[in-house]
Each structure stands twice: as structure tokens, then as C-alpha cells.
Amino acid sequence: MPEPEEEARPGRATRVAKLPPRERILDAAEELFHAEGIRGVGVQAVADRAGTTKAALYRHFGTKDALVAQWLLIVAADYVAAFDRVEERWPDEPLAQIRGVAAFVVDTLSTVSHRGCPFINSLAELPDRDHPARQVIETHKARQLARLTAMCAAAGLTDPEDAAAEITFVFEGAQVSVQNGSVDRVGERLVAFVEAVLVRHGA
Amino acid sequence: MPEPEEEARPGRATRVAKLPPRERILDAAEELFHAEGIRGVGVQAVADRAGTTKAALYRHFGTKDALVAQWLLIVAADYVAAFDRVEERWPDEPLAQIRGVAAFVVDTLSTVSHRGCPFINSLAELPDRDHPARQVIETHKARQLARLTAMCAAAGLTDPEDAAAEITFVFEGAQVSVQNGSVDRVGERLVAFVEAVLVRHGA
DNA sequence: CTTGTGTGATACCGATCGGTACCAGCTAGG
DNA sequence: CCTAGCTGGTACCGATCGGTATCACACAAG
Structure with missing residues (x-):
């Protein structure tokens, strides 16, 4: 235990150490929003967790809604990075890319764990279609589907749109099922199911 | 227009007419919780929509959390009724039953519409695993999966558990996809996908 | 040294939250 | 007729919400 006083020091950083406040706030937001839900976490709690204050938070983001949108942008970037990685690792092997994406999921x-996908959860918490975070989610989902469709097309699957849509169903369904705990061995089932979709579409 | 003053009369019922207050409250909760999210709706708003008062609401349910649980119990009952209906309509035809359930979904x-499945959304809004509504959701999901598994077994599918899990993935994935609007023609795809699952498992 | 900027801290704002207490009026049962 | 119980209406409680203002202090650049 390298930091025996990690939580003890009162006004000091609960966060790693001395990242700039903006990064600390985003990290804290990531943890808290995902664990407790957007509406379940107050800005004060985020600032505390980041080892800073509400004033600094509002100086950087202006609004809680904007902070939520920034957080989801980062989460979306993780997915983009995962797609980039599989494309870099298996160039010209679209089937391997699809399997790589499935492995990432x-x-x-x-x-x-049991808290599900941040996008799905946020969508449930933000019924307002004009919320800035909604646009982040929708463009991310659209881009992800497009990229998956391109992979399916490159793999020579019959009807790549259908295949990509089915794989998307499986991904989302798996995330939800692991959240509500109704199905066991979700990971194995997901891999097997995706494989079946590929076979059925002519892989 | 039979009720020209439906919204005009101040303290009067926005609800249908003269159902007992408890039913009106549950109807109002159904509408508002689903449309705006649980945490996005205050008890006062539910009481107003039901044409009654907070006092009456707390007299019947004691707690907002209890009201949420009661609401989800009703939603779950709708699904149970749908399963009952298909079993009654196609007795000894498990494949037709499964297709009937898919049609219900x-x-x-x-x-x-665009607000997704109440269970998925509520799960996102209720991170507390001890929340009374969580138990309602979990037992409902478990029962639904068990019933689906039984249908798959009765249909003579190889590995009914796998088939039921996959169908569940498709159901949940479809609900999420229609909510975030990334995939089009979700209904058609769902039916076709379920059919493929049945075929692959030996229907 | 001085100036300027971003920080952490605190206090405060109006609004809304879940929940409770109290009251007047209606209706049903004796 | 009179009592009992449920209803709707309102006022109120403490707590928390998102957001703003103010202030002292640190530190880097001129």
C-alpha cells in the first residue's frame, strides 16, 4: 500500500495525485456517474472526489450537462480506440477485426461489472432529446454501427447491414443481460453468438 | 371532444374519470416514470397527474420507492399475461409460442417508442441493489428466461438454455437499439433474427 | 518586485426534492 | 342522526439540488 493516507487527508486529492484539475474532474465524473447514475450524483460529490471544488468544476465545464457530455465523449473515444486497435492488428482481415471487437465488448x-453500459444507462436517465449528451450518444452509436457494417462488407458477408445490426443487438443485449444478472456465462454466449451470426451470413 | 375542459378544471381529474385514487396514481406513475424517468419525476407531479394529492399517494404506498416497485410489478404482469396468451392460443405448439412472444416484443x-424498456431504464436509475424495485426486476427477468427456456425445450431445440439466452439477447438488444435510434427496421430484424436462432438450434 | 491568472475554500441563492402534519368535507354504516 | 374513515387541499419540514459570488493564496511571466 503505497498511499496509506489516500482518503485520510481532508482537502487533499482523493485522485491519483497531481493531474490538472480538469482531468481529475473527468476521472471522478467517470467513476461516480457510472457507479451511481448521472442524476444520482451531485456536482459537489464530483468535485470532492476530484479533490477540488465546485467553483473549479464550473470554471471548466460551465454546466453539469456539459460535464456529462464530455464524460461520454471520453467513453466513446475508448470504443473508437478499440476499433482502431483491431484494424491495426489485423489489417485486411475483417473477420478477425469483428472477433476482436467482440472480444473488447x-x-x-x-x-x-453489474452497472451496464454507460450509453444505455445515460439514455435512460436523459429523456430530454435536446440534452447535449444525447447527441454524443447518437453519433457514437451511428458511427459504431457504420464501422461494423464496413467490416461486415469487407468480410464479404451477404447483406452486411443485417449482419452489423444483428451483432449490435447481441452486444447491447449482452450488456443489459449482464447488468440485470438474468443470464449467466454472458461472455461465452456473446462470442459464440457472434460466431453464429458470421457463419449464417456467409463467413 | 367529449371533455372540453379536461385540463382546464384546476383540481379536477386529469385522469380518465373516477377510478379509485390508487389506480389513478398507478396509471399516472406508469406514464410519467416511463416518459421522464424515475428520478426525473417528483411525487408531487405524479399526484397532480393522477388528480389527487401527495397525502393520498403516501397513504397508499408509503414511499416513492414502494410506488416504483408497484409500477414495475404491473409492467411485469403485462409480460406474464402475454406469455399466458400465447400459451393459451397455441397449446402444444412451442415454436408458435416463441414466435408469439417475439411478436409481443x-x-x-x-x-x-423512443423511451425503451422500463426494466432496463429503471435498472440504470436504481444503482442501489437493495432497492425494492430491483427485486421485482430480477425475479421478472429470471422468470421470463425460465419460461422461454421451457418453450425452447418443449420445441425440442438442442440446448434450450443457449437458445433462450440468445433470444433474450435479441429482445434486449432490440429494445435498446430502438431507444437510441441507431438501427432501423428493428421490428423486422428482430423477427428474422429470432427465426434464425430457432433454425440454428434445430427447429 | 509586481502583475495576472487559476486555484481551493466557503458561503450563499432560489428551487425542488421526499416525506409529514393538519384540516375540512364527503360518504357510508350503525 | 351521528360517528368513522377516506378524500382532497395546503402548509410545512429538513435536506439537497445546480449554479453563483467572493476571497485569500499560490505561482509563473514580465
């Missing part, structure tokens, strides 16, 4: 299933 | 997709 399986990974997030465990790390995300 | 497709129906809910449109009625539920």
Missing part, C-alpha cells in the same frame, strides 16, 4: 462486460 | 417496441 466481452472485456468491458467484466470491468463494467 | 415487437409490439411493445412501437408503443414504447
